[in-house]
Every structure is written in C-alpha cells, then in structure tokens.
Amino acid sequence: MGSKERIIRQKEDVKCKILTAAWQIVKNEGWQSLSMRKIADAIEYTAPIIYGYFENKEALLVEFTGKGFQNLACHLRAAKAKHRLPAKQLEAMWFAYWSFAFEEQEYYQLMFGVEVYCCEMGMNYPEEDLPWTIFSEVIQQLIDNSNNPKTDVCKKYYTFWSVIHGLICINIVRKGQSDELNQEILKDAITGIIRTITG
Amino acid sequence: MGSKERIIRQKEDVKCKILTAAWQIVKNEGWQSLSMRKIADAIEYTAPIIYGYFENKEALLVEFTGKGFQNLACHLRAAKAKHRLPAKQLEAMWFAYWSFAFEEQEYYQLMFGVEVYCCEMGMNYPEEDLPWTIFSEVIQQLIDNSNNPKTDVCKKYYTFWSVIHGLICINIVRKGQSDELNQEILKDAITGIIRTITG
DNA sequence: TTAAAGTATTTAACACCGTTAAGCAAAGGT
DNA sequence: ACCTTTGCTTAACGGTGTTAAATACTTTAA
Numbered sequence: 001m002g003s004k005e006r007i008i009r010q011k012e013d014v015k016c017k018i019l020t021a022a023w024q025i026v027k028n029e030g031w032q033s034l035s036m037r038k039i040a041d042a043i044e045y046t047a048p049i050i051y052g053y054f055e056n057k058e059a060l061l062v063e064f065t066g067k068g069f070q071n072l073a074c075h076l077r078a079a080k081a082k083h084r085l086p087a088k089q090l091e092a093m094w095f096a097y098w099s100f101a102f103e104e105q106e107y108y109q110l111m112f113g114v115e116v117y118c119c120e121m122g123m124n125y126p127e128e129d130l131p132w133t134i135f136s137e138v139i140q141q142l143i144d145n146s147n148n149p150k151t152d153v154c155k156k157y158y159t160f161w162s163v164i165h166g167l168i169c170i171n172i173v174r175k176g177q178s179d180e181l182n183q184e185i186l187k188d189a190i191t192g193i194i195r196t197i198t199g
Numbered sequence: 200m201g202s203k204e205r206i207i208r209q210k211e212d213v214k215c216k217i218l219t220a221a222w223q224i225v226k227n228e229g230w231q232s233l234s235m236r237k238i239a240d241a242i243e244y245t246a247p248i249i250y251g252y253f254e255n256k257e258a259l260l261v262e263f264t265g266k267g268f269q270n271l272a273c274h275l276r277a278a279k280a281k282h283r284l285p286a287k288q289l290e291a292m293w294f295a296y297w298s299f300a301f302e303e304q305e306y307y308q309l310m311f312g313v314e315v316y317c318c319e320m321g322m323n324y325p326e327e328d329l330p331w332t333i334f335s336e337v338i339q340q341l342i343d344n345s346n347n348p349k350t351d352v353c354k355k356y357y358t359f360w361s362v363i364h365g366l367i368c369i370n371i372v373r374k375g376q377s378d379e380l381n382q383e384i385l386k387d388a389i390t391g392i393i394r395t396i397t398g
Numbered sequence: 399t400t401a402a403a404g405t406a407t408t409t410a411a412c413a414c415c416g417t418t419a420a421g422c423a424a425a426g427g428t
Numbered sequence: 429a430c431c432t433t434t435g436c437t438t439a440a441c442g443g444t445g446t447t448a449a450a451t452a453c454t455t456t457a458a
Contacts, residue, residue, distance in 0.1 A: 032316055035443080035444065035445080036444080036445065036446085037443085037444080037445090045407075045408090046407070046408055046409080047445085047446085048407080048408075048409095048446080048447080049406080049407065049408090051445095051446075051447085052406085052407095056445075056446075057444095057445065057446090112368070112372060113313060113314040113368075113371075113372040114312060114313075114368075115312040115314075115315070115316045116314070116316070117231055117314045117315070128373075154380065155380060155383060155384060158366070158369070158380065158384055159362070159384050159387070159388065161365065161369065162361075162362045162363075162365035162366040162369065162384065162388070163358070163361045163362045163365055163388075164361075164365070165365040165368060165369060166360065166361035166362055166363070166364040166365025166366070166368065167357070167361040167365070169311070169312075169313075169364060169365065169368055170357070170360065170361065170364060172312075173311060173312040174327075181353065181354060181357065184354060185354060185357055185358050185361065188358070189358065189361070189362075192391075192395075196391075234414080234415060234416080235415080235416060235417085236414085236415075236416090244436075244437090245436070245437055245438080246416085246417085247417080247418080247419095247436080247437075247438095248435080248436065248437090250416095250417075250418085251435085251436095255416075255417075256416065256417090
C-alpha cells in the first residue's frame with residue numbers, strides 16, 4: 001500500500017510549510033509578531049493543526065534554533081576550508097561568524113537571545129555546542145604550533161566569542177553603528193587574540 | 200488650599216507604588232511575566248488606572264531603562280572615585296559594570312535587550328549615553344598621558360564594551376559559566392586593552 | 399454497498415494579554 | 429441643591445497560546 005508513504009510525505013510537507021510560513025513572518029515582521037494564528041493563516045489552516053506537528057510554540061522556536069546552529073556550522077566549515085594555516089582559518093571563521101549574525105540576523109537573535117526569549121538555553125540540545133566544537137579544534141591546532149602549548153583553549157575561545165558576540169549584540173540592539181569602526185575593532189580583536197596564542 | 204499638595208503627593212505615591220510593584224514582579228518572575236493586570240492586582244487597583252500614570256507598557260519599561268542607566272552611572276562614578284590613576288579608575292569602572300550586570304540583572308537585560316525586547320533602542324532618551332560619557336572621559340585622560348595621543352577614544356571604548364558586554368550576555372543567556380574563567384577573561388581583556396592604550 | 403472505525407480539520411472555549419470607552423460614585427465648587 | 433470634575437471600575441475589543449469538543453472525511457470491515 002504505497003499510499004501510506006504518500007500520506008507521510010504529505011504530513012512532512014505540512015510541517016515544512018509551517019516552518020517556511022513561520023520563517024517568512026519572522027523575516028518580514030520580526031520574532032515579536034510571530035503567532036500561531038498567523039502561521040495557520042499563511043498555510044490556509046487553523047491554528048490547532050500546528051500542534052499536530054509541534055508540541056507548542058517553544059518547540060517550533062527550538063526547531064529554528066537547531067537549524068540556525070547547523071546553518072552557522074556550515075558557514076564556519078566553509079570558511080575554514082578556504083585556508084590552510086590555522087591562523088588564517090580562525091580569522092576567516094570569525095569573520096564568517098560575523099557575517100552570519102547579520103545575514104541571518106533572525107537566526108542569530110533566537111540562537112543567542114538577542115531581544116528574543118526562546119527558552120532555557122542551558123545545553124538543552126546538542127547543536128548548541130557546534131560552534132565550540134568547530135572553533136576549539138582550530139584553536140587547539142594553533143596552540144600546538146605555538147610557543148605556549150599549555151594555553152587554555154576554552155579561555156581563548158570565550159575571549160574571541162565575547163568580543164565578537166558583544167560587538168554583534170551592540171550593533172543589532174542599537175542599530176546604526178559605524179561599519180568602519182566595527183571592522184576595525186573586529187580585525188584588531190581577532191588578530192590581537194591570535195597573537196596572544198602564537199606568542 | 201493645602202489639600203492640593205496632598206493630592207499631588209498621593210498621585211505621586213501611586214506612581215511610585217506602580218513602579219515598585221512592577222519591579223517586584225520582575226525580580227520574582229522575570230520580564231516575560233510582567234503584565235499590567237498583575238501590577239494592578241499588586242497595588243489593589245484595576246489595570247486601567249496605570250494608564251493615568253504611564254501612556255502604555257512601553258513607557259513603563261522606558262522609565263525602568265532610564266532608572267537603570269542612572270543606577271549604572273552611580274556605580275561607575277563610585278568606582279572611579281575610589282582611585283586616582285586613570286588606568287586604575289578604568290579597571291575599577293569596568294569591574295563595577297560587570298558587577299552591576301549581575302547584581303541588577305533585570306535592569307541590565309532591559310537596558311541592553313538581553314532576552315528582552317523593550318523598544319527601538321536608538322538614542323531615544325539621553326540616559327543611554329551616560330556610560331559612554333563617563334567612560335570616554337577616563338579613556339581620554341589615559342590617552343593623553345600615553346605615547347599615542349591620537350588614539351581613537353570611541354574605538355577603545357567599543358572594544359572594552361564589546362568584550363565585557365559579550366561576556367555578560369553569554370553568562371546571562373547560558374547560565375552556569377565558570378566564574379574563575381570569567382574573571383580571568385575579564386581581567387586579561389581589561390589590562391590587555393589598557394596596555395594597547397598606554398603603549 | 400453500507401456500517402463502523404479512525405483520522406483530519408474546524409469550531410468553541412479558556413485564560414491570559416494590552417488598551418480603550420463607557421459608566422458610576424464620591425468630592426468640589428457655585 | 430445642582431452641576432462638574434475626578435477617581436475608579438466594569439465591560440469590551442482584538443489579540444495571544446492552548447485544549448476539548450464537534451464535525452467532516454477516509455479508510456476499513458461485514
């Protein structure tokens with residue numbers, strides 16, 4: 001009975017439609033004005049059907065958070081693949097992180113709670129660790145090739161992350177910063193921290 | 200007719216009660232669950248009376264934002280007053296900033312959009328510039344006493360701010376970071392940036 | 399073919415939310 | 429005593445997330 005598969009495919013299709021409709025709303029009007037009823041309207045259903053695919057609104061947001069982290073991971077790996085030297089890789093990866101934050105601002109806001117509350121962000125799902133996993137590998141390589149082989153990877157990672165995430169937050173919340181200034185700070189910070197590793 | 204003043208005082212008293220009730224709710228349950236009706240319940244009135252004192256909920260949040268910035272400014276000035284050398288002042292001020300962010304976390308979240316959406320944060324009210332005003336003075340002094348007197352104050356300020364704000368955000372959103380690591384990163388970042396100024 | 403079972407979808411409802419307009423009751427001035 | 433103003437409440441509108449009941453449709457079994 002091949003119709004079983006068709007039905008499953010149709011069900012999957014509706015789930016997909018829910019996600020794309022939600023995404024469209026968020027892109028157009030921001031996370032603030034995303035509502036179950038708006039999503040339902042967009043896919044020409046009524047609100048309760050969404051609960052057949054997502055337990056609640058938070059589950060929907062968690063789904064997006066996961067996609068966001070995977071999306072970011074792709075960008076980071078792509079940036080890394082463009083270079084051979086760990087220092088160059090790291091630089092490119094943080095610039096990719098920066099670009100992701102603005103090109104996919106809605107993802108970034110949800111992933112890191114920038115003006116958006118999603119849920120308790122404490123290690124609930126594994127994707128959250130993707131950036132750390134990807135970055136720490138390269139940082140470790142850089143440390144291994146350096147003069148101070150017992151440098152703490154974690155500390156360096158958080159130092160990088162803090163500057164860049166902080167700068168991103170400031171730019172998103174108080175829109176309209178000088179781009180030249182941003183780029184200067186970004187470049188200085190990255191090269192500065194890399195220098196503290198290579199020694 | 201002295202009763203006029205008493206009435207004004209009573210009116211002012213209600214406004215105060217609204218604010219303290221709202222603050223209590225936020226402290227206990229977070230910004231997410233602050234509502235006009237809850238505030239009204241707490242002060243034993245009905246919701247619409249609040250609109251006699253605040254145009255809407257956003258205006259109430261803006262009031263808190265203002266108070267938050269003034270509160271922060273106090274902390275910064277107090278920290279500055281404890282030292283004479285600009286470098287020491289700056290260090291103490293950023294540590295005060297850090298402390299404020301966690302001791303008055305609800306203020307901080309609202310002021311800088313950490314998991315909370317207040318309104319368009321773009322320079323709507325003057326208090327937003329207080330940190331910049333206070334910090335830039337000290338940073339300028341440090342630059343004047345240094346070898347590179349044409350260093351950009353703005354750039355240095357944003358560099359400081361980015362690291363510290365970023366670290367704070369990460370800690371608030373993903374609660375449960377290592378405090379030792381935080382303090383290390385904080386101290387390193389601050390002394391590091393100061394060194395880039397003094398040369 | 400038709401009755402029963404199961405599934406998909408909608409409608410209605412609950413308990414909230416911010417906000418506004420209408421009503422009421424007490425106080426003030428004339 | 430009447431009128432006006434003020435303070436406050438009730439009721440309502442349109443919105444939110446979410447659940448239970450009712451309906452329509454499809455599949456299965458007799």
